[in-house]
Amino acid sequence: MGDVEIKALLLNGNPEFWDRLAILTRQAGDFDEMFQLSNLRKKALARQVPRPGPVPKKIRLALMGGYSFYPFRELLEHVGDMEGLPYELWCGDYDNYISEIMDEASGLYAFGPQAVLLMPSEQRCKYPGKLTDPREMQQAEARRVVDSILELVRKVHDKSQAEVMVTNFMLPARHDLGAYRDRTLGSDWAFRKWVNLELGLNAPSFLHLCDLEFLAYRAGGLNARDERAWFESKQPCSAALLPALAREVVHLMAGLRRASKKVLVLDLDNTLWGGVVADDGIEGIEIGDTSPRGEAFKAFQKYAASLKERGILLAVASKNDQAKAEEVFQKHPEMVLRLDDFVSFKANWEPKSENIRQMATELNLGLDSFVFVDDNPAEIEIVRQFVPEVETILLGPDPADYVGQLQDCRLFEPRNITSEDIERTHLYRSETQRKALAATMTDMDAYWESLAMEGEISAFTPIDVPRLAQLINRSNQFNLTTRRRSEADLVALMRDPAYSCFSFRLKDRFGDHGLISIVIAKKTEAVLSIDTWLMSCRVLKRQVEDEVLNELVRLARQQGCMKLEGIYLPTAKNEMVRDFYARMGFVLTHEDECGKKYDLSVPAFQPIPTKIKISHRSHDPG
Amino acid sequence: MTQADVIAKLQTIFDQVFLEPVHLTPIMTAKDVPEWDSLTHISLLLAVEKAFAIRFHVGEVETTRNVGEFADLIAKRIQTL
Numbered sequence: 001m002g003d004v005e006i007k008a009l010l011l012n013g014n015p016e017f018w019d020r021l022a023i024l025t026r027q028a029g030d031f032d033e034m035f036q037l038s039n040l041r042k043k044a045l046a047r048q049v050p051r052p053g054p055v056p057k058k059i060r061l062a063l064m065g066g067y068s069f070y071p072f073r074e075l076l077e078h079v080g081d082m083e084g085l086p087y088e089l090w091c092g093d094y095d096n097y098i099s100e101i102m103d104e105a106s107g108l109y110a111f112g113p114q115a116v117l118l119m120p121s122e123q124r125c126k127y128p129g130k131l132t133d134p135r136e137m138q139q140a141e142a143r144r145v146v147d148s149i150l151e152l153v154r155k156v157h158d159k160s161q162a163e164v165m166v167t168n169f170m171l172p173a174r175h176d177l178g179a180y181r182d183r184t185l186g187s188d189w190a191f192r193k194w195v196n197l198e199l200g201l202n203a204p205s206f207l208h209l210c211d212l213e214f215l216a217y218r219a220g221g222l223n224a225r226d227e228r229a230w231f232e233s234k235q236p237c238s239a240a241l242l243p244a245l246a247r248e249v250v251h252l253m254a255g256l257r258r259a260s261k262k263v264l265v266l267d268l269d270n271t272l273w274g275g276v277v278a279d280d281g282i283e284g285i286e287i288g289d290t291s292p293r294g295e296a297f298k299a300f301q302k303y304a305a306s307l308k309e310r311g312i313l314l315a316v317a318s319k320n321d322q323a324k325a326e327e328v329f330q331k332h333p334e335m336v337l338r339l340d341d342f343v344s345f346k347a348n349w350e351p352k353s354e355n356i357r358q359m360a361t362e363l364n365l366g367l368d369s370f371v372f373v374d375d376n377p378a379e380i381e382i383v384r385q386f387v388p389e390v391e392t393i394l395l396g397p398d399p400a401d402y403v404g405q406l407q408d409c410r411l412f413e414p415r416n417i418t419s420e421d422i423e424r425t426h427l428y429r430s431e432t433q434r435k436a437l438a439a440t441m442t443d444m445d446a447y448w449e450s451l452a453m454e455g456e457i458s459a460f461t462p463i464d465v466p467r468l469a470q471l472i473n474r475s476n477q478f479n480l481t482t483r484r485r486s487e488a489d490l491v492a493l494m495r496d497p498a499y500s501c502f503s504f505r506l507k508d509r510f511g512d513h514g515l516i517s518i519v520i521a522k523k524t525e526a527v528l529s530i531d532t533w534l535m536s537c538r539v540l541k542r543q544v545e546d547e548v549l550n551e552l553v554r555l556a557r558q559q560g561c562m563k564l565e566g567i568y569l570p571t572a573k574n575e576m577v578r579d580f581y582a583r584m585g586f587v588l589t590h591e592d593e594c595g596k597k598y599d600l601s602v603p604a605f606q607p608i609p610t611k612i613k614i615s616h617r618s619h620d621p622g
Numbered sequence: 623m624t625q626a627d628v629i630a631k632l633q634t635i636f637d638q639v640f641l642e643p644v645h646l647t648p649i650m651t652a653k654d655v656p657e658w659d660s661l662t663h664i665s666l667l668l669a670v671e672k673a674f675a676i677r678f679h680v681g682e683v684e685t686t687r688n689v690g691e692f693a694d695l696i697a698k699r700i701q702t703l
Binding site: 031032035036039042043046070071074227228231232233235239 | 664
């Protein structure tokens with residue numbers, strides 16, 4: 001590693017130190033490297049090396065469990081900071097987690113964690129009876145272990161509203177019982193496997209599994225464990241596994257707060273098939289089960305198709321003749337992907353960066369929702385330079401590794417899968433048809449009328465919570481305040497009588513858009529203040545905003561409020577709504593560098609007529 | 623490797639692990655270095671093991687009473703590889 005170089009940057013107080021440190025941290029392979037980088041970071045903080053960019057707020061994270069958290073906490077703090085999610089850590093005492101969670105006067109609750117990482121003790125995940133006990137007894141004991149963990153998780157979540165991460169259990173890596181280990185649940189091997197499965201399958205939605213079993217498997221069981229480290233200092237695993245564990249925790253935390261990717265843009269030649277169709281012809285390209293290379297490309301297409309099943313949109317950006325490229329999808333019998341699998345298909349000679357920009361406009365999605373995959377470093381570089389928001393994956397030299405590369409990119413991991421994810425491809429396809437219709441209509445009113453739109457307004461319900469959290473944490477453009485909230489935060493809001501919260505669903509004759517707009521408003525005396533107002537950009541210019549405002553005023557009247565207060569907090573992405581409140585008839589009352597405030601008089605407001613038929617869904621219990 | 627050789631190599635490791643510079647001597651103990659607590663000790667040992675390509679046996683490091691004895695233990699582990 002560039003050890004000398006980064007130390008020079010540190011000693012000179014050069015702000016470039018921080019970028020370099022982040023890059024080296026991402027590359028760091030073993031514990032030693034990462035630990036030393038974390039030391040450099042501490043030195044840089046002590047020396048106050050100037051750091052560019054805004055200072056993110058620290059997240060209060062509590063670590064607790066049947067282990068000692070040093071030096072793990074150093075790595076975690078370091079990786080979190082490097083990934084833009086700095087932590088303020090609180091560490092529970094070694095193996096004191098049960099009383100720390102059960103005792104409401106414990107230091108844990110005084111700390112007020114926003115997130116908790118619980119690492120239950122492996123010592124307590126052991127079948128106490130005989131290997132030959134009846135299977136029902138062994139299963140019941142495994143269930144008891146899982147229930148006791150889930151009870152702790154529920155308790156800490158209820159008391160602190162924190163998001164909870166729980167590590168499952170590493171499997172043994174010694175031969176011990178031989179093949180007999182698989183014939184009884186009484187062996188550590190089978191018992192822990194069973195517990196891990198029960199834990200995963202019964203986890204409530206606020207529990208985020210930190211899959212230590214998987215991490216250890218990936219690293220190799222013998223490498224993941226270190227008996228001496230346990231005897232001497234109660235380490236959760238070997239030092240070699242600690243960097244991977246720290247990265248996993250940060251990845252989980254980032255997933256709770258950041259939008260996931262929505263579109264996978266694929267190159268064609270030497271990406272979806274071997275060879276160049278313009279040179280080799282449709283018969284000459286390698287795809288399908290007739291050759292090993294052809295099989296590898298086919299496997300890659302199958303994997304892309306499975307991502308589509310999971311709700312990821314597929315698109316093509318290729319340097320090709322459009323008709324020639326499309327012909328492969330129409331005529332080649334071995335192709336897995338077909339034209340209607342793609343929401344956008346751009347085969348032309350424009351720079352791919354431009355093509356991706358156009359896709360973003362057409363699909364009404366932010367560029368940061370896109371991932372671009374190509375085997376050609378030059379194409380990757382163009383996209384990196386001209387649309388840096390787009391995540392890129394440069395495929396390696398061997399098509400056999402393509403699937404693995406995509407599987408390891410960690411950009412398309414589902415959190416809570418909602419049925420709307422699966423519907424999304426369909427939604428975006430109808431959007432394209434809808435645009436075609438709008439293009440033929442000159443009169444907007446007639447267009448809206450023709451859509452036969454139906455809106456449904458509902459107070460927040462428990463069943464909607466995963467979708468609400470997803471939209472709140474994903475939407476950037478039409479988002480007046482961009483306040484992110486976790487599922488736990490939303491549940492707390494639902495219980496707070498000062499808040500009026502509702503969601504808006506829209507369907508029309510082309511399809512169901514699902515839940516597309518969210519409002520959170522807080523009443524303070526005679527003012528109803530709009531804490532959050534966001535909307536999916538798919539339904540821009542569809543009069544949804546008008547109906548949302550009608551509803552807000554209705555709620556304000558119901559609660560005896562005279563004024564509706566609107567707040568705009570600018571971000572890099574919400575320029576679109578900068579003057580939104582002014583357009584909606586609000587009056588500017590305050591403006592500074594942080595944002596703008598507006599008022600709307602409730603008594604003077606006349607409901608805005610729209611073409612959306614509105615129905616209300618009352619507080620149904622999910 | 624003599625004790626002095628080992629200490630010289632240890633010095634470079636200490637320079638990386640500790641924020642404040644520490645000048646190692648054979649009679650120095652962990653108590654003489656404010657940063658050298660039971661926690662940094664763990665990372666220090668891992669760094670030492672990696673640098674010397676050795677592995678201490680369970681519990682034996684805590685029986686050494688100063689840097690000199692620690693260096694002797696390292697020299698012994700190098701020999702018995």
